[in-house]
Amino acid sequence: MEVGQLQRQYVEYTTSLFREGFLDSQFTQLQQLQDESNPDFVVEVVSLFFEDSERLLNDLNKALDQKGVDFKKVDGNVHQLKGSSSSIGANRVKNACVAFRNYCEEQNTEACFGCLQQVKQEYVLVKNKLETLFRLEQQILAAGGSVPMME
Amino acid sequence: MNLVSQTAKSMSTPNSSVSWKSGEPDPFPAGLRVLLVDDDPTCLMILEKMLLNCLYEVTKCNRAEMALSLLRENKNGYDIVISDVHMPDMDGFKLLEHIGLEMDLPVIMMSADDSKSVVMKGVTHGACDYLIKPVRIEALKNIWQHVVRKRKHEWKDIEQSGSIEDGEQQQKQTDDADFSSSANEGSWRKRRKDEEDQVEDRDDTSALKKPRVVWSVELHQQFVAAVNQLGIDKAVPKKILELMNVPGLTRENVASHLQKYRLYLRRLSGVSQHQSGLNNSFGGPPDATFGSVSSFNGLDLQALAATGQIPAQSLATLQAAALGRSTTKSGISVPLMDQRNLFSFEGPKLRFGEGSQQPQQSNNNNKQINLLHGIPTTMEPKQLANLHQSAQQSFRGMNMQVNNAHGNQSSSLLVQMSQPPQSRPQILNDTNVNHLSRLPSSLPQPTLSGGMPSSAALARNGMVDNARGAVYNSVSQASSMVDFSITQNTDLPGNSFPLANNPSAITSKGVLQEEVNSEMKGSRGFAPNYDIFSDLHQHKSQDWELQNVGLAFNASQHSNMQGCLDIQPSVLVHQGFSSNQNSLQNRNTSVGKVMFSAGEESGHGNAHNIDQQLNTFVADNSFIKAESLPEASCQNMLFPEQFTQEDLMSILLKQQEGLGQVANEFGFDGYPLDDLPV
Numbered sequence: 001m002e003v004g005q006l007q008r009q010y011v012e013y014t015t016s017l018f019r020e021g022f023l024d025s026q027f028t029q030l031q032q033l034q035d036e037s038n039p040d041f042v043v044e045v046v047s048l049f050f051e052d053s054e055r056l057l058n059d060l061n062k063a064l065d066q067k068g069v070d071f072k073k074v075d076g077n078v079h080q081l082k083g084s085s086s087s088i089g090a091n092r093v094k095n096a097c098v099a100f101r102n103y104c105e106e107q108n109t110e111a112c113f114g115c116l117q118q119v120k121q122e123y124v125l126v127k128n129k130l131e132t133l134f135r136l137e138q139q140i141l142a143a144g145g146s147v148p149m150m151e
Numbered sequence: 152m153n154l155v156s157q158t159a160k161s162m163s164t165p166n167s168s169v170s171w172k173s174g175e176p177d178p179f180p181a182g183l184r185v186l187l188v189d190d191d192p193t194c195l196m197i198l199e200k201m202l203l204n205c206l207y208e209v210t211k212c213n214r215a216e217m218a219l220s221l222l223r224e225n226k227n228g229y230d231i232v233i234s235d236v237h238m239p240d241m242d243g244f245k246l247l248e249h250i251g252l253e254m255d256l257p258v259i260m261m262s263a264d265d266s267k268s269v270v271m272k273g274v275t276h277g278a279c280d281y282l283i284k285p286v287r288i289e290a291l292k293n294i295w296q297h298v299v300r301k302r303k304h305e306w307k308d309i310e311q312s313g314s315i316e317d318g319e320q321q322q323k324q325t326d327d328a329d330f331s332s333s334a335n336e337g338s339w340r341k342r343r344k345d346e347e348d349q350v351e352d353r354d355d356t357s358a359l360k361k362p363r364v365v366w367s368v369e370l371h372q373q374f375v376a377a378v379n380q381l382g383i384d385k386a387v388p389k390k391i392l393e394l395m396n397v398p399g400l401t402r403e404n405v406a407s408h409l410q411k412y413r414l415y416l417r418r419l420s421g422v423s424q425h426q427s428g429l430n431n432s433f434g435g436p437p438d439a440t441f442g443s444v445s446s447f448n449g450l451d452l453q454a455l456a457a458t459g460q461i462p463a464q465s466l467a468t469l470q471a472a473a474l475g476r477s478t479t480k481s482g483i484s485v486p487l488m489d490q491r492n493l494f495s496f497e498g499p500k501l502r503f504g505e506g507s508q509q510p511q512q513s514n515n516n517n518k519q520i521n522l523l524h525g526i527p528t529t530m531e532p533k534q535l536a537n538l539h540q541s542a543q544q545s546f547r548g549m550n551m552q553v554n555n556a557h558g559n560q561s562s563s564l565l566v567q568m569s570q571p572p573q574s575r576p577q578i579l580n581d582t583n584v585n586h587l588s589r590l591p592s593s594l595p596q597p598t599l600s601g602g603m604p605s606s607a608a609l610a611r612n613g614m615v616d617n618a619r620g621a622v623y624n625s626v627s628q629a630s631s632m633v634d635f636s637i638t639q640n641t642d643l644p645g646n647s648f649p650l651a652n653n654p655s656a657i658t659s660k661g662v663l664q665e666e667v668n669s670e671m672k673g674s675r676g677f678a679p680n681y682d683i684f685s686d687l688h689q690h691k692s693q694d695w696e697l698q699n700v701g702l703a704f705n706a707s708q709h710s711n712m713q714g715c716l717d718i719q720p721s722v723l724v725h726q727g728f729s730s731n732q733n734s735l736q737n738r739n740t741s742v743g744k745v746m747f748s749a750g751e752e753s754g755h756g757n758a759h760n761i762d763q764q765l766n767t768f769v770a771d772n773s774f775i776k777a778e779s780l781p782e783a784s785c786q787n788m789l790f791p792e793q794f795t796q797e798d799l800m801s802i803l804l805k806q807q808e809g810l811g812q813v814a815n816e817f818g819f820d821g822y823p824l825d826d827l828p829v
């Protein structure tokens with residue numbers, strides 16, 4: 001595919017992600033932080049986010065699986081996931097975390113499990129989306145073009 | 152690791168305009184040195200990038216303890232701290248308190264939690280700002296205003312210290328120490344700010360330089376003597392100034408020095424308490440104490456407890472153990488053990504509160520003071536004597552000893568002494584068994600009651616053992632230690648952490664700490680001392696020389712350290728000199744000073760430990776002197792002396808790193824590299 005086409009695809013894709021709430025303005029901030037001195041900044045941060053989130057999700061799963069659920073711990077984990085997802089702009093994941101925390105407060109294990117599934121789902125979704133986005137970027141760069149800056 | 156490099160970077164390039172020592176034109180706020188603490192790696196990375204984009208110098212760490220130790224190590228190495236509220240190893244607000252007390256840096260809290268209660272908590276704990284995550288770069292662009300504001304206030308504070316009731320301020324500190332209500336601290340700060348507000352013309356934002364008085368060893372000795380004469384509770388700057396009768400010294404100088412001294416004392420007591428709390432053996436109370444008291448307090452108390460609590464016997468034992476590890480280890484440990492048993496965890500703890508330390512459990516601060524006063528009494532003469540000798544130098548030694556802890560306890564003591572008990576033990580252990588021996592003596596002196604428990608506390612359980620082990624090794628082979636340290640030093644170009652394990656490392660650390668940048672240097676300097684120590688137990692003069700060397704290092708390092716200790720630089724330098732004098736008194740003083748400064752700088756744990764010890768030292772100079780450990784301590788003492796200064800330095804430095812180190816220490820058996828934030 002030629003560069004122009006790739007770039008258009010990229011722009012459309014990104015716009016849709018924002019429109020559908022997968023990403024928010026915080027992600028734009030990240031993109032703006034990227035510069036020549038740190039050309040892979042966004043990819044690095046997002047990768048870090050993936051790693052960390054997977055760990056948190058695992059911990060959450062384990063914690064909720066206990067006989068006596070430690071809701072404080074669960075809440076702490078969710079809080080952290082909320083923090084990191086909001087920092088990279090993973091909007092829907094963050095929202096799912098907010099809902100999750102409410103149920104933690106109620107100490108409702110069943111509901112918490114449900115929330116966990118929800119969070120996981122959102123996480124997987126945004127992960128796929130971002131990976132697609134990065135792939136597009138790579139293609140553009142490989143074709144000799146530059147990645148359009150989103151406003 | 153980033154942290155290391157970042158640390159080195161920020162340490163070695165204090166080009167920030169905010170640095171008081173830089174005299175060059177400031178491209179302020181560019182170069183503002185920010186310490187970033189957050190356990191979330193994603194946020195950490197993002198914030199770091201944002202701050203870098205703002206042209207700030209960033210050091211990031213993902214653990215509060217690491218942050219505290221970094222701060223203690225290099226007191227003037229940072230201009231502002233940004234910390235997350237929810238962290239696994241320490242509550243962000245606790246960290247906030249610690250920093251406020253020890254380093255008095257502006258701290259910005261941040262969290263994804265924007266509920267009013269949490270934000271209010273930030274305010275009452277004295278945070279100068281509260282950011283809601285996700286943080287935008289715009290929010291970070293203006294954080295320099297907090298640095299300027301604080302400096303302005305400090306400047307005014309200094310100016311007004313004369314007019315403002317010193318007593319009041321001291322009171323405040325005491326009150327603040329009582330962390331029962333964080334509002335105290337907040338109000339204290341507010342008060343200062345209010346006072347500052349009255350003075351309108353401190354517009355010197357970028358280079359607020361305060362006139363600095365060089366607190367030499369002699370000067371500090373005079374100061375401490377005056378304070379003791381008046382009684383720590385009644386010591387007001389005016390009277391102290393009169394007693395000291397030093398021309399050219401202003402009340403303001405004395406006032407600010409007194410503030411730091413009190414902090415130091417507080418820390419000592421707090422640390423000991425903290426330590427005891429840490430120690431499982433103590434059982435519930437320590438924890439309760441710990442928990443109940445703000446971390447700072449707890450630490451102070453613990454430290455005090457540790458210092459004071461450590462029964463003279465245990466201390467002696469510890470020292471003996473430390474000293475005579477190779478030889479009398481077994482013997483010593485036995486008595487030590489007995490002692491421990493005597494104290495039994497509950498005992499010591501109670502002692503803490505009730506003992507010489509006095510009811511530290513709840514108010515570390517208050518206790519600290521009490522402790523100090525009471526320290527002499529609790530100490531057994533014999534032990535005290537031993538301690539004294541060792542104490543002088545053992546300040547470090549104590550820590551060391553504690554670390555080495557004949558038993559776990561002793562090490563714990565040491566550990567405790569140095570606030571980040573964990574880190575300390577390491578340091579201490581490394582420093583030398585000698586030190587250890589010394590320390591114990593000094594420790595016990597202050598508060599015998601706490602002896603056992605404190606050591607236990609100190610021993611952080613894991614840490615102590617490690618410390619001991621480390622110490623032990625070091626003891627048996629001074630030379631090896633030396634090598635160790637050397638090696639260690641090399642390994643840690645910028646990290647004092649690894650050094651922790653090494654006794655020599657510790658000392659070097661102390662030195663290194665001073666110059667974060669050149670750890671190697673420090674260790675090298677120290678290493679020789681070790682050698683000398685091992686070789687010449689008896690040669691005090693040599694020790695002095697060594698000390699001087701070490702001190703010289705410190706002195707040189709001093710510049711590097713810069714911020715580490717406001718007073719310290721001078722103190723350190725002086726220490727070297729004083730050691731030359733070969734007067735125990737001097738030593739003590741210097742040690743004390745170091746300790747003092749250490750205490751001041753490191754704030755919590757380390758400082759406390761050191762402070763306590765120092766205080767103990769200073770306060771009980773005569774007392775201590777009288778009692779020297781009967782056992783080989785003498786010999787060891789000599790060494791410890793040398794180390795003491797160095798140890799102190801290291802301790803000081805350690806303190807700064809303390810937290811980080813402490814953490815390391817826990818897990819350490821060798822180098823706490825693992826704990827280093829990556």
